Amino acid sequence: MQINTVSTNKPAIKMRKPLNGVRIVRSIASYFLLTFVAVIMIVPFLWSISTALKGQNEAIFSFPPKFIPANITLENFVTVWNSLPIPLYLWNSTVLAFWGVLLPLLFCSLAAFPLARMNFKGKNIVFLIILSTMMIPGEVTMIPIYLILDKLKLIGSYSGVILPGAVSAFGIFLLRQAFVGIPKDIDESAIIDGASPRQVWWYILIPMVRPMLATLAILSFIGAWNNFLWPLLILQDPKTYPLTVGLYDLKGTFVTNTRLVSAGAIIALLPIMIVFVAFQNFFIKGAYSSAVKG
Amino acid sequence: MRKMKFISILLASLCLLFVAACSNAGGSKKNVELKFWTISLSPTFDDYINGLVDQFEAENEGVTVIWEDIPFDTVEQRVLTAAASNQLADVLNLNTDYLKKLAAVGAVADLTEKAADVKSDFFEGVWEAGNLGDKTYALPWYLSTGGMLYNKELLKKAGFDHPPATDEEAWEMSEVLYEKLGVYGNTPSNIHLYLPQNGIPLVSEDLKSAAINTPEAVAVFKEFKERFDKGLIPRELLLGQAKANEWYAQEKIAWWGTGPQLFRQVNDLSPEVYKKSDAAPSIVGSSGFNHIAIMNIAVSAKSKAPKEALAFAKFVTNAESQLAFSKIVAILPSVKEAAADEYFTQGENSDDPSEKGRFYAAAQLERAKDMFAPVENISEINKAVNDEFHRVLLENKDPQKAIEDAEARINELLDTE
């Protein structure tokens, strides 16, 4: 019995599809559709980008709006870089994001396993309780969580920011669904072969849900990277501020330099885009063939 | 023998050191720590606030002030989470309506007696901003009266060579502007201020019942409905969804009524339009008074150092400190002595609308007072009046019924106190 756990292999028998006219037409149609949808998605951002590229003397709000700056300039980005300790903030955000991705991936995938696979007394209740934690709005749990962190003496530390979000019911739910999609006979064959639950989890199930893990990683990263309110409430030393909190300084009192704020927002967006594209390597069409043959 | 001498010298010097250390420790005062929170003043005013802190620490040995600035849209969350874990700041900068809420739940200290000595330093109409009922809970800090930034070019195109000086004139001009150029003039969004400014208070003097139900109020609502139907009042500005500064920068409105410290926002959004602009005094309502937006300084009721906290609060709001603040940005001081400084009489002929605006605003200080009744639920009362007003304009509700409903709601809100 073969268990295929490696991702980028071409399956043993590859049916090469002939490159004929039908395929070309299909591709062109696809690109057309793709681009049409892309335009709808991206148009609103053109304004943000163009604002960041406009110089001090050019109007941001004119009517009708001008998308293309008269003089494209990078001075806003330079000013933001120079007036705030951007590298420090980037580092802080990275630390928070690193733990904000690692811990959820680990704990949620551990917890999702029994919920998807095992039959134990109280399983449904546990699952419902976990889901229930997502049904209470954060506005009313904010103060209790703060008080708990205070009792644990975690106010002011990164743990206070990371731990409340380290396990999310959302992540557990997501991975549970991923595990549910895998046929149970795979587990059974492995166990018959003598695998322990931990080995089944690590060597068989985890590799098979890589796309979903990548999804959770991306979402956790974005959540941790864009986190503003909690770091603001918990952290007290400005040197520990992540990018979101640090960039708030660009909103001056009474007068805001909108160009700088736009430039800052774009600087903050870049790492997310990089992470997103990087994790795309886990999304590859045709990478999996069913793992049980014969 | 020599060994003995050596040891005794060593012992003696040790004793001397010990005594010296002890007396030093006994001599220094206990260190008091004050936490001071401001709203959205960093980083623009870092130097100023740090300067205040340094000066106070120098004049008050043993006191350390820790300053933290809070972004204005997270003030409530910060205050509540800190208060829940007993870590609320000792000295707090608060805006008027939140102050009244906090005063009603006993979060801030009653300063009626403790601050009586400085009361006369402040403008009368301004002092009330820190009141709940007839008790005082905060000292007034910096403030902003109104002002007007207008677009000279737009007005000229419509045939006007000066900005409006009265409400009537403003509406007449608005009609012409709309017909000729399709732009707006008066853009009301604060009916809860307009009414008191024009002699129709929302709450009675004894603070026990609604005072809004008068024929004059109904007439005002009717008038505005007519103007709305003529197309003179843009929905987005009425409902607060679009920002007046952006519309002004896009030349969709001919004038913008706001405090002069905000004029420079137009420069950020559209330098060309800023160059075409000039400042004028704001239009005063028929009551002779205009609303004034005030920031306050309060002391936490649970502060562990109430005396020092109060001293710091008085220090931050005294004439000298406020004058220095007003020189950095076009806000105004709430202390009479500071406002009398000749600094505010300059700028009358300035080219920069911000400076000219400050001159006009300072000149109007005597005719400014806080239009918010000193009751706990003032922000909900204001909202109720606005809601009824919107219903008249947007849903064709009968003005008489709307005023009556507003009265009922205000009475309901006053009852719960």
Next chain:
Amino acid sequence: MYKARHAWMFLAPAGVLLATFSLIPALAALVLSFTNYNVFQPVEWVGLDNFIKAFHDKKFWSALGNTFYYWILVTPALVVLPVFIAILVNQKLMGIKLYRLVYYFPALVSVVVTAILWNWMFASDGIFNYIISLININPINWLTSKEFVMVSLALVTVWQGLGYYMLFYLAGLQSVPTDLYEAAELDGAGIWQKHFFITFPMLRPVIFFITVMSTMSAFKEFTLMLAMTEGGPIGASTTVVYLVFEKAFKQLDMGYASAISFLLFIIILILTLINKKALDRTY
């Protein structure tokens, strides 16, 4: 096959964290709904008073109605549409990763920026009114009339959610073994048949997930309303959580806010149970 003790071992680490930072605070909030807690004054038990107040509160019912309306507009769209987008970007075309990023963009940007951009597009002289003027329709008060405000907000949410939920469907599609498709093709199945008999059934766990998640998100939404319309005009876009936020933070009525949250929780729980019965299936 598996023992119960295995189950508890795997659940333990997550369980501890979840209990500390999600469960206990949630229980605390629930308990607070029976009190008049306002942070500053001593807590007093008030029993069911807050709930009775909610039943009589016009604003509560109006907010509930607004929230249900919003949910109906948003969730079906976000369960169905992203499937097609995911299928579209699941192809092995050059530059497909870039397209995926672009589609995901709306989900990345903060609420504040989204609000600025869409407020501008919905303006009375904005892009949308311009487009409909080309087909001779009168300008619509997108955000300033109670007829259209929820629809407009729903539109923004769907725009943001397309890319967001696309990602889940994409991951789900990736886990469908390709030889299933190849076998079907050998049997002569066309595109629609392939998707109907293979893709959708295999996506069922993801569909369940998205239905539940998007329902929860729809019921908890308020930051969009706060940023774009401040709950207006005249409360037409005030959702339940918006009300909770106002009561808790602006009006210092934490007890009442918790009670409203409790009622909301019950509603979401019921809907989730219904969903589970209908869509959930473990092998």
